[in-house]
Amino acid sequence: ERITLSVIKADIGGYVGHSSVHPRLLETAERCLAASKLLIDYRVTHVGDDINLIMTHKYGVDCPEIHHLAWNVFLQCTEVARELKLYGAGQDLLSDAFSGNVKGMGPGVAEMEFEERKSEPVIVFAADKTEPGAWNFPLYKMFADPFNTIGLVIDPKMHQGFRFEVYDLIKNERVEFSLPEEMYDLLVFIGAPGRYCIKAVYSKSTGEIAAVSSTQRLNLMAGRYVGKDDPVCIVRCQSGLPAVGEALEPFANPHLVAGWMRGSHIGPLMPVGLNQATPTRFDGPPRVVAMGFQLSGGRLVGPQDLFADVAFDKARQTANEIANYLRSLGPFEPHRLPLEDMEYTTMPEVMTKLKGRFVKIDRTERKKIAAELGAK
Numbered sequence: 246e247r248i249t250l251s252v253i254k255a256d257i258g259g260y261v262g263h264s265s266v267h268p269r270l271l272e273t274a275e276r277c278l279a280a281s282k283l284l285i286d287y288r289v290t291h292v293g294d295d296i297n298l299i300m301t302h303k304y305g306v307d308c309p310e311i312h313h314l315a316w317n318v319f320l321q322c323t324e325v326a327r328e329l330k331l332y333g334a335g336q337d338l339l340s341d342a343f344s345g346n347v348k349g350m351g352p353g354v355a356e357m358e359f360e361e362r363k364s365e366p367v368i369v370f371a372a373d374k375t376e377p378g379a380w381n382f383p384l385y386k387m388f389a390d391p392f393n394t395i396g397l398v399i400d401p402k403m404h405q406g407f408r409f410e411v412y413d414l415i416k417n418e419r420v421e422f423s424l425p426e427e428m429y430d431l432l433v434f435i436g437a438p439g440r441y442c443i444k445a446v447y448s449k450s451t452g453e454i455a456a457v458s459s460t461q462r463l464n465l466m467a468g469r470y471v472g473k474d475d476p477v478c479i480v481r482c483q484s485g486l487p488a489v490g491e492a493l494e495p496f497a498n499p500h501l502v503a504g505w506m507r508g509s510h511i512g513p514l515m516p517v518g519l520n521q522a523t524p525t526r527f528d529g530p531p532r533v534v535a536m537g538f539q540l541s542g543g544r545l546v547g548p549q550d551l552f553a554d555v556a557f558d559k560a561r562q563t564a565n566e567i568a569n570y571l572r573s574l575g576p577f578e579p580h581r582l583p584l585e586d587m588e589y590t591t592m593p594e595v596m597t598k599l600k601g602r603f604v605k606i607d608r609t610e611r612k613k614i615a616a617e618l619g620a621k
């Protein structure tokens with residue numbers, strides 16, 4: 246039985262600031278999805294200020310009706326967000342008119358279609374205050390690092406390795422790598438997660454899709470690339486794929502991601518339970534939740550709140566320590582992102598204001614300038 250699992254997310258307005266989603270938005274989304282005849286099952290959850298619509302159906306990926314449904318849910322939520330004057334109401338709905346696919350219109354999408362196995366454990370990861378490249382490190386660990394996923398060594402169905410599909414967000418190109426043979430080549434690219442993002446992972450023994458992320462092409466607007474957003478990712482688990490515990494293990498060592506305050510800082514990605522998914526310290530640190538489901542004829546049995554486990558307490562503590570240290574750097578890189586990666590910048594205005602005060606450096610004049618400035 247072929248099932249499609251679609252996760253479509255958007256920030257429809259923050260409560261308070263960018264920290265969370267107001268319960269009335271979640272209720273509105275619930276009500277809209279409950280009224281739809283298209284879905285087998287659905288769940289509405291959130292991480293920080295981002296609403297996740299987790300939906301199962303039979304219509305395949307990129308289905309206009311499913312995307313339209315999600316778009317309409319977000320429109321309804323926007324009305325409530327406007328009424329409550331939530332922060333940035335409707336911020337992720339970039340276009341007024343829906344054109345058949347929500348990609349490139351603001352919402353993030355991760356979808357996969359597959360034959361439901363005898364038992365089908367899946368994990369939906371969702372993160373806030375970061376960007377799609379945040380999945381590069383954990384997806385690499387899950388599907389390519391034998392010290393993380395011992396199944397790569399001891400499971401005959403994993404031993405051949407996996408194919409990784411990577412997007413170049415700037416040139417809008419895709420490329421595939423076959424691992425383990427091309428591990429070093431892959432790492433050249435995905436080590437730069439601001440530009441090269443893992444879109445999907447496929448099993449080499451079965452050819453089946455194993456993971457997919459909400460990575461999508463960027464749009465060039467006013468000379469800047471925009472469209473990176475708080476990402477989601479679906480990972481299928483067990484029997485020839487990483488065990489649930491192997492899929493979660495990369496998050497025990499919080500890696501550094503871009504995002505956090507004003508989308509312009511580096512911070513540790515903290516794994517949390519659903520009731521701790523409210524980033525407030527300096528609008529962060531960035532959070533990730535993991536929702537486990539067993540699928541049964543497309544029904545979503547779950548979620549199991551996988552990072553609520555006390556075994557991730559230490560990761561949270563480590564993330565807090567890293568956060569403290571990075572915060573102490575204030576507006577200095579590498580806590581603040583490089584100029585070209587910040588979502589906010591005053592550089593052009595400051596440059597205009599100081600125009601004329603930048604003068605060519607002429608070494609022969611050093612003595613004269615020093616004397617002049619010294620005399621001031």
Ligand code: 13P
Pocket residue numbers: 488489490
């Ligand atoms: P159980 O023996 O609990 O089924 O676990 C098997 C397994 O593969 C755990 O990763």
Ligand code: 13P
Pocket residue numbers: 256263293294373374475505506507508527528
């Ligand atoms: P979001 O991308 O989660 O809306 O956060 C933006 C921001 O500016 C946080 O400080």
Ligand code: MG
Pocket residue numbers: 256258259262263294333336
């Ligand atoms: Mg927001």
Ligand code: MG
Pocket residue numbers: 256263293294295373374475
């Ligand atoms: Mg967000």
Ligand code: MG
Pocket residue numbers: 256474475
């Ligand atoms: Mg956002």
Ligand code: MG
Pocket residue numbers: 374375474475504508
């Ligand atoms: Mg963001």
